[in-house]
Amino acid sequence: MSSPGAGILAGIRVLDFSRMLSGPYCTMMLADHGAEVIKIESPEGDTSRTNGPYRSDDPERLWAGYFVSLNRSKKSVVLDLKSDEGKAAVRDLAKTSHVIVENYRPGVMERLGLGYESLAESNPALVYAAIRGFGDPRSGSSPYADWPSYDVVAQAMGGLISMTGQDRDHPMKTGPGIGDVFTGLMMSFAIVAAVRHAEKTGLGQFVDIGMYDAMLSLCERMVYQYDMEGTVAEASGNGHPLLAPFGLFPASDGWISIGVVDDAFWRELARIMERPDLATDQRLASKAGRRRHSAEVNDAVAGWTRRFSKVELAEMLGGKLPFGPVNDARDVFADPHVAARGLIASIPHPVAGHAPWRVAGNPVHFNRTPAITPTTPPKLGEDNTRILAAVKSPAA
Incomplete structure (x- = not known):
C-alpha cells in the first residue's frame, strides 16, 4: 500500500525517452501521482528546455516555462543512446522499470537495439508505450507511418481543424496543443491499464497510440454525423450544429x-x-x-x-x-474556483530566495491518495550519478 502522500502510483518506475509535449505530458500525469519518472535525455537535453518563455530572474535561460510545467517531479539521466555504454545503461535500467515511454518515429529504438521485443526479453512484465504521429506498424501500418508529426498536423488530419473556426473558408486550429495533450492523456490511461494487467499476469505489452488516431477519437461527432445523416461536420463558429442556444x-x-x-x-x-x-x-x-x-x-x-x-x-x-x-489568464488566476480546487501548482525554484514557478496543477483528485506535492524539475543529467550507480550496485 502506498504511504500517505506518496501518490497512488508510488512504486512504479518509468523510463521516459519522450520529448516536447505529448510524451512529457503523459509522464507528467504519472509523476504527479507518485510514479518515479526518469527522463532519459541526450547531452543536448529535451528540446523544450530551450523553448521558453523565461522569467526575468533567469538571465542564463536555464528554466523554460515549457519545460518546467511538464517536467516537475521527474529525474534526469543523460545517456548517449548511440554509444555501447548508453545502450547498456538503458538495458540495465529497463530490467528494474515497469514502463518505458517514447515518442520517436517508428523504428528509431529498434535500430538502436532498444525496441520493445529486445528489452522485454529480460523484463517480460515491461509495459512499452509508444506515441507516434500515425501509430506503430505493430498495430496497423499507416501509409503516413514515416511522416513527422506535431500538434498542428494531428489537429489538421484528425478532423479537429475542419470543425473549428468561423466557417469552412476560415479553418482554425485550437489554441492549446490539444493534438499532443489529448494523446498524452490517453496514453497515461493506457499505461495504467497495462501496468494493472502486468501486475495480475506478469506479462507486459507494447502499447501505441497515434496522434491522428487520438484526434479522430476526440472528434467523435464527425463520425456519427457522417454515418447517420451523410453530413460533413464543418466549422460552426461559436455555435453548435445540433443545439441552440x-x-x-x-x-x-x-x-x-x-x-x-x-x-x-x-x-x-x-x-x-x-x-x-x-x-x-x-x-x-x-x-x-x-x-x-x-x-x-x-x-x-x-x-x-x-x-x-x-x-x-x-x-x-x-x-x-x-x-x-x-x-483569460487574468480571470483564471483570480477565480475562487481555481484557488479552492488547487488548480495552480507552485513549483519550488532550486535557487534560494527565488519565487516558485506557477503552473497548471493536476486536475485529478483522489481522496485517499492525493497527487504528490510537486518538486523542482531536474537539471540536465542531475540524477546520473545516483541512478546509474544504483544500477551498477543494486545491493547498495
Missing part, C-alpha cells in the same frame, strides 16, 4: 457561454430574459425545433446578453442553467 454570446465587456441542452433550461432562460413569447412559441419548444430555427434563437439570446456585463450575467444565469464567462 449553445455556444458563445456577447456581453457588454466580453463573452459568455450558454449551453441549453434540454427544454427545461430553455424555458428558464426565456423566463430570465423576460421573453414569455420564446417559452410559448411551439416552434422553439423542442431541441429539434430550436435546431431548425437556430439563427433566430441565437440572435434573440445574443441581443439580450450584449446588454449586460459578464458579472451581471453571472448573477442572473449562474446556477440557473449551464453558463460561464469566457476567462
